[in-house]
Amino acid sequence: MNRRFLLLFSLLAVVCVLVLLFTQVTAPLMPIGAKSAPNNAPAAPAPTVAPISGPPAVLPDPPLATPSVTQTPEQELQQVSFSIESFRKSLGANPVGANAEITQSLLGDNDKKLQIGLPDGVKQNAAGEMVDRWGTPYFFHQQSATEMEIRSAGPDRKLWTDDDLQIK
Numbered sequence: 001m002n003r004r005f006l007l008l009f010s011l012l013a014v015v016c017v018l019v020l021l022f023t024q025v026t027a028p029l030m031p032i033g034a035k036s037a038p039n040n041a042p043a044a045p046a047p048t049v050a051p052i053s054g055p056p057a058v059l060p061d062p063p064l065a066t067p068s069v070t071q072t073p074e075q076e077l078q079q080v081s082f083s084i085e086s087f088r089k090s091l092g093a094n095p096v097g098a099n100a101e102i103t104q105s106l107l108g109d110n111d112k113k114l115q116i117g118l119p120d121g122v123k124q125n126a127a128g129e130m131v132d133r134w135g136t137p138y139f140f141h142q143q144s145a146t147e148m149e150i151r152s153a154g155p156d157r158k159l160w161t162d163d164d165l166q167i168k
Contacts, residue, residue: 010115013090071121073133073165077152079119080130080138081167084148087116093145099129100139143168 071079083106088094091112095105103124108115122130129137132152139159141149147168154163 011087013114013116071153073152075168076119076121076133077138077150077165079120080150083116083119084140084150087114088146090114091117094142094148096142099140100127102140103128103130 021144082121084094084102087106087110091110091114095102097105103118106116106118117132118124121133125131125135126139127137131137132154134153134155134157135158136157139151139153141151143149145148149166149168151159152165153159154165156163
């Protein structure tokens with residue numbers, strides 16, 4: 001009976017995540033430091049992301065994650081946020097710890113053994129951390145039990161620079 005309930009609950013959670021993914025309308029994410037255009041000015045075209053031709057000279061966890069051909073980096077970051085939100089709605093609080101611990105919590109290492117899973121296209125490195133399309137681990141900053149900032153280092157693979165992407 002408990003297995004059936006857990007299976008049913010897991011299936012319901014996956015359906016909820018899918019509904020959120022396909023119905024959520026949000027404003028596009030902007031790199032830190034970018035300024036939005038005034039209301040009467042035409043919006044600037046979205047920046048394009050060139051595929052990475054090869055790994056940099058120093059990379060702790062080769063090979064790099066393969067960039068998604070169907071999602072923008074902003075959409076990938078939004079998917080990670082949806083996974084955290086699904087976890088929070090199901091278990092009452094955000095997963096805690098560093099990236100690897102948060103990743104394991106999403107994969108079922110939590111009090112209820114609930115498996116949210118990783119978003120489509122999001123990979124893990126050898127250390128068990130979720131990485132962005134450039135192979136850099138996402139940075140998670142727990143702001144409260146129900147708020148978390150998620151940051152991607154962006155194409156330069158360095159946190160806290162102008163090309164970083166973030167979501168709260």
